[in-house]
Amino acid sequence: MFWEQLLNGLTLGSTYALIALGYTMVYGIIQLINFAHGEIYMFGAFVGLFLVTVAGADLFTALIGAMIFCMILGMLVERIAYRPLRGKSSRLSALISAIGVSIFLSTLMALIRGTNTTRYPNILEINTYHIGGLEISSLQIIILVVSALLMIGLQLLIQKTKIGKAMRACSQDLDASSLMGINVNRVISATFAIGSSLAAAGGVLVGIYYNAVWPYMGMMAGLKAFAAAVLGGIGSIPGAMIGGLTLGVMEIMGVAYLSSSYKDAIAFAILIIVLIIRPQGILGKKITKKV
Amino acid sequence: MEAFLTQYIDAYYLRIFVLIGINIILALGLNLITGVTGQLSMGHAGFMSIGAYTAAILTMQYQAPFWAALLAGALLAAFFGFLIGIPTLRLEGDYLAMVTIGFAEIIRVFFLNFEPGGKAVGLYGMPPNTTFVLVWGIVIVVILLNAKLLDSRTGRALYAIRENEIAAEASGIDTTRMKVLAFTVGSFLGGLAGGLYAHYMSYIAPQDFGFMKSIEILNMVVLGGMGSIPGSILGAVILTIAPEMLRIVADYRLLFYGGLLVILMIFRPNGLLGDVRIYDIKKRWFKKEVG
Amino acid sequence: MEILKLTGITQEFGGLRALDSIDMTVKQGQIYGIIGPNGAGKTTLFNIITGIYVPVEGTIHFHGQELKAMSPHKVAKLGIGRTFQNIRLFNKLSVIDNVRVGSHAINKSGFISDLFGLPLARREEGQIMIRAGRLLNLVGLYEKRDEYADNLSYGEQRRLEIARALALKPSLLLLDEPAAGMNASEKVELIELIYRIREEMKLTILLVEHDMNLVMNLCEIIAVLNYGRKIAEGNPEETKNNEAVISSYLGVEA
Numbered sequence: 001m002f003w004e005q006l007l008n009g010l011t012l013g014s015t016y017a018l019i020a021l022g023y024t025m026v027y028g029i030i031q032l033i034n035f036a037h038g039e040i041y042m043f044g045a046f047v048g049l050f051l052v053t054v055a056g057a058d059l060f061t062a063l064i065g066a067m068i069f070c071m072i073l074g075m076l077v078e079r080i081a082y083r084p085l086r087g088k089s090s091r092l093s094a095l096i097s098a099i100g101v102s103i104f105l106s107t108l109m110a111l112i113r114g115t116n117t118t119r120y121p122n123i124l125e126i127n128t129y130h131i132g133g134l135e136i137s138s139l140q141i142i143i144l145v146v147s148a149l150l151m152i153g154l155q156l157l158i159q160k161t162k163i164g165k166a167m168r169a170c171s172q173d174l175d176a177s178s179l180m181g182i183n184v185n186r187v188i189s190a191t192f193a194i195g196s197s198l199a200a201a202g203g204v205l206v207g208i209y210y211n212a213v214w215p216y217m218g219m220m221a222g223l224k225a226f227a228a229a230v231l232g233g234i235g236s237i238p239g240a241m242i243g244g245l246t247l248g249v250m251e252i253m254g255v256a257y258l259s260s261s262y263k264d265a266i267a268f269a270i271l272i273i274v275l276i277i278r279p280q281g282i283l284g285k286k287i288t289k290k291v
Numbered sequence: 292m293e294a295f296l297t298q299y300i301d302a303y304y305l306r307i308f309v310l311i312g313i314n315i316i317l318a319l320g321l322n323l324i325t326g327v328t329g330q331l332s333m334g335h336a337g338f339m340s341i342g343a344y345t346a347a348i349l350t351m352q353y354q355a356p357f358w359a360a361l362l363a364g365a366l367l368a369a370f371f372g373f374l375i376g377i378p379t380l381r382l383e384g385d386y387l388a389m390v391t392i393g394f395a396e397i398i399r400v401f402f403l404n405f406e407p408g409g410k411a412v413g414l415y416g417m418p419p420n421t422t423f424v425l426v427w428g429i430v431i432v433v434i435l436l437n438a439k440l441l442d443s444r445t446g447r448a449l450y451a452i453r454e455n456e457i458a459a460e461a462s463g464i465d466t467t468r469m470k471v472l473a474f475t476v477g478s479f480l481g482g483l484a485g486g487l488y489a490h491y492m493s494y495i496a497p498q499d500f501g502f503m504k505s506i507e508i509l510n511m512v513v514l515g516g517m518g519s520i521p522g523s524i525l526g527a528v529i530l531t532i533a534p535e536m537l538r539i540v541a542d543y544r545l546l547f548y549g550g551l552l553v554i555l556m557i558f559r560p561n562g563l564l565g566d567v568r569i570y571d572i573k574k575r576w577f578k579k580e581v582g
Numbered sequence: 583m584e585i586l587k588l589t590g591i592t593q594e595f596g597g598l599r600a601l602d603s604i605d606m607t608v609k610q611g612q613i614y615g616i617i618g619p620n621g622a623g624k625t626t627l628f629n630i631i632t633g634i635y636v637p638v639e640g641t642i643h644f645h646g647q648e649l650k651a652m653s654p655h656k657v658a659k660l661g662i663g664r665t666f667q668n669i670r671l672f673n674k675l676s677v678i679d680n681v682r683v684g685s686h687a688i689n690k691s692g693f694i695s696d697l698f699g700l701p702l703a704r705r706e707e708g709q710i711m712i713r714a715g716r717l718l719n720l721v722g723l724y725e726k727r728d729e730y731a732d733n734l735s736y737g738e739q740r741r742l743e744i745a746r747a748l749a750l751k752p753s754l755l756l757l758d759e760p761a762a763g764m765n766a767s768e769k770v771e772l773i774e775l776i777y778r779i780r781e782e783m784k785l786t787i788l789l790v791e792h793d794m795n796l797v798m799n800l801c802e803i804i805a806v807l808n809y810g811r812k813i814a815e816g817n818p819e820e821t822k823n824n825e826a827v828i829s830s831y832l833g834v835e836a
Contacts, residue, residue: 459683460655
C-alpha cells in the first residue's frame with residue numbers, strides 16, 4: 001500500500017515538477033511569477049487532445065505537437081504582455097499583467113471548448129505490471145520516463161549549450177549579462193519557450209493520466225506547481241524537481257492516510273510549514289543582504 | 292433614508308453602489324498591507340471569508356446582534372492577519388505571497404468541510420442587515436481614519452518600510468512590529484467587508500472567496516495605484532463597474548477583463564493614480580503659466 | 583569621555599575574516615575618521631555598530647551600554663544615526679517626509695493616537711514638522727521639500743541622508759562615505775556642514791571616507807584599516823607619516 005502510494009505520488013509529483021520548472025526558470029531570470037504558466041499547461045493538454053482526437057496522432061506526436069505549440073504561445077505571451085513592461089515598471093505591475101493573461105487564456109479556452117470536462121480518449125493500451133507485490137501501470141511508467149528524460153534534457157541544455165550558459169549568466173545578473181554582449185531579450189524568450197514546452201508536456205501527461213481536461217485546470221495546477229517551485233527554492237532548477245516530487249508524494253500520502261477532503265489544502269500546509277522552518281526553500285540559497 | 296433610496300433609485304444601481312462600497316473597504320485593507328507597506332499579499336479573500344462566515348454564523352445560529360457579529364468577524368480576521376503577519380518576520384517578497392495564497396486556500400478548503408458553515412453548499416438566509424446607508428457610513432469612516440493614519444508617524448513608518456527596509460530600521464522603526472500591525476489592520480478591514488457582504492447577499496459559499504477573489508482585490512489596489520487612498524477607491528469603483536459594463540459583450544466579458552488588465556499595466560505601470568500628487572500637478576500648471 | 587568603545591570586534595563571512603579583533607575608542611565631540619582600501623572592512627564595522635550584523639566576537643559599548651545583538655531600530659533609539667554608502671533614501675516619499683520618518687525614534691505617538699488624531703499625535707506632528715523644516719534648512723534643501731527624494735541630485739541626496747539621520751537627535755553620527763560622488767565645491771560645503779552640526783548639536787562624528795584630503799582636513803583622529811585589521815591610529819599628521827600606512831595603503835614604497 002505504502003509503496004503504491006509512493007509511486008502514485010511520484011507520478012503526480014513529476015508532473016508538478018514539469019510545470020514548476022517553468023516557474024522557477026522564468027523567476028530565476030526576471031523575478032516574475034508568471035501566473036499565466038498554468039494556462040500554458042492547460043493549453044498543452046488541449047492541444048494534445050486535439051491532435052489525438054482530430055488528427056489521430058499517437059501519444060508521442062501529440063506530446064511533441066503540444067510542446068511546439070506552447071513554445072510559441074509562451075514566447076508570444078512574453079512578447080506581448082511582459083516585454084513592454086520590463087525595466088520601466090515595478091514587478092507588481094508585471095504580475096498583474098500576468099494575471100490578465102491568465103484570465104484571458106482560460107476564458108478563451110472556455111469559449112472554444114465550453115466549460116465542461118472533456119475526457120481523453122484511450123490512446124494507450126494500459127497494462128499493469130506486478131513487480132514483487134508492487135502494482136505499476138504502463139501509464140505511470142511512461143509519465144515517469146518522459147518526465148525524467150525531459151528533465152535530463154533540460155539539465156544538458158542548461159549545462160552544455162551556449163544558450164544554457166547565457167541563461168545561467170542572466171539569472172546571475174541581467175544587466176551585467178547584457179553588458180557582456182548577451183542578447184537578453186533572446187535569452188528571456190528562450191526561457192519562456194523551454195518552460196512553456198515543459199508545461200505542455202505536463203499537460204498532456206496529466207490529461208491522459210487523469211483522463212480529463214477542462215479550461216480551468218490551469219489555476220490549481222499552476223498554484224501547486226508554484227508552491228513546488230517555492231518549496232524547492234525558487235530560481236533553483238533541481239529545487240523545482242525536488243519540490244515537485246516532494247509535494248506530489250506528500251499530497252498523495254495525505255489523501256491516503258489522512259483525509260481526501262483536505263486534498264487541496266495539504267500542499268499549501270506543507271509549504272507554509274517548510275517555509276517557516278527554512279525561509280529560502282529546500283535548495284534555495286540564503287541571500288545575505290548587502291548593505 | 293434607506294426607504295427613500297430604495298424608492299427612487301433602481302435596485303440594480305443600488306446594488307452596484309453597495310458592492311462598490313464593500314469593495315472599497317476590501318481594497319483599502321489590502322492597500323495598507325501591499326500598497327503602503329509593500330508586503331505582497333495574495334490571500335485577502337481568506338480574511339474576507341473569515342469575517343463573512345463568523346458574522347453569518349453568529350447572527351443565524353446564535354441570534355447575535357448584527358453589529359456584534361460584524362465586529363466579531365472583523366476581529367477574528369484581524370487575529371488571523373496577526374498570525375500571518377508573523378512569518379513576514381522571516382519571509383520576503385514572493386515567498387510571503389506564496390504563504391498568503393496558501394493560507395487563503397487552506398481557509399477555503401476548511402470552509403468546504405466545515406459543518407456549521409454548510410460545507411460546499413455554504414450558508415444562506417442571513418438577515419439582510421447590510422444597507423446602503425450602513426455600508427457607505429462605514430466606507431466614509433474607514434476612508435477618514437485611513438487618511439489620518441497614513442499621514443501620521445505610524446503611516447510614514449509603513450511607507451518607509453516599503454521604500455527601504457534597512458533605512459527604515461536605521462531610523463528607529465521596528466519594522467517587524469509595523470508589518471504585523473499592517474497585516475492585522477488590513478485583515479480587520481477584510482473581515483469587516485466580509486461580514487457586510489454576507490448580510491447583503493444573504494448567501495455565501497466557499498467558492499466566493501477563492502484565489503480569483505483575492506486577485507480581484509489585488510487588482511484594485513495595483514490598478515488604482517499602490518499606497519494611494521484615492522487610487523484604491525478608484526480601483527474598487529472601476530473593477531466593480533467594469534464587469535457590469537462588459538455585460539454587453541456577454542460571454543467575452545472575462546476575455547476583455549483579462550486583456551484590459553494587460554493593456555492598463557502596459558500604459559500605466561504605476562497604476563492610475565500611483566504617481567499623481569497634488570504638488571506635481573500644481574508645479575506643472577505653474578510652469579505652464581510662467582512659460 | 584568615551585562615547586563608543588569597540589573591543590576585539592571580529593567578523594567572518596563564510597570563513598572569510600572581514601574584521602580581525604578591532605579595538606577602537608571614540609571620545610565625546612570627536613570627528614573620528616576611518617580610512618582604508620576597498621574591502622578593508624569599514625562599512626562592515628558600521629553595520630556591526632548599528633546592529634545590522636552581529637559580530638562573531640567582541641563587544642560594543644555606547645555610553646557604557648552593550649550594543650551587541652541589539653536590533654538596528656533599538657540602536658537608533660539609543661541615539662546612533664547613520665547614512666549609507668549606497669544611498670538608501672525613501673525614494674517615493676517627499677524630501678520632507680524622509681526627514682519626518684527620521685524622527686520616528688524620538689517620538690511616541692502609537693497606532694491608536696495616530697488613527698484618531700489624538701492630542702499626543704497632533705502635538706508631536708507639529709514638532710516633527712518644525713524640526714524637519716529646520717534640518718532641511720541646515721542642509722540647504724528646504725526649497726525642495728516637496729520633491730520626491732529620487733528627483734534630487736546625487737550631492738543633494740547625500741545631504742538629505744544626513745538630515746534624516748540628524749532627525750533622530752543622535753549623539754553619535756555615522757557617515758559612510760559622505761563625499762562620494764561630490765564635486766570640489768560640494769565637498770567644501772560638506773566640511774562646513776559637518777563642523778556646523780557638530781557645534782550646534784554637540785555631536786560626535788564617526789566617518790568612513792575614501793577622499794584622503796577630506797579626511798586629513800576634517801578628522802581629529804584617524805584609524806587605518808587594511809584587510810580587516812587596524813594598522814594605525816592617530817592624528818592626521820601621525821597617520822600621514824606612519825610607515826605601515828604608507829606601504830600598505832598609500833601604495834608608495836617607504
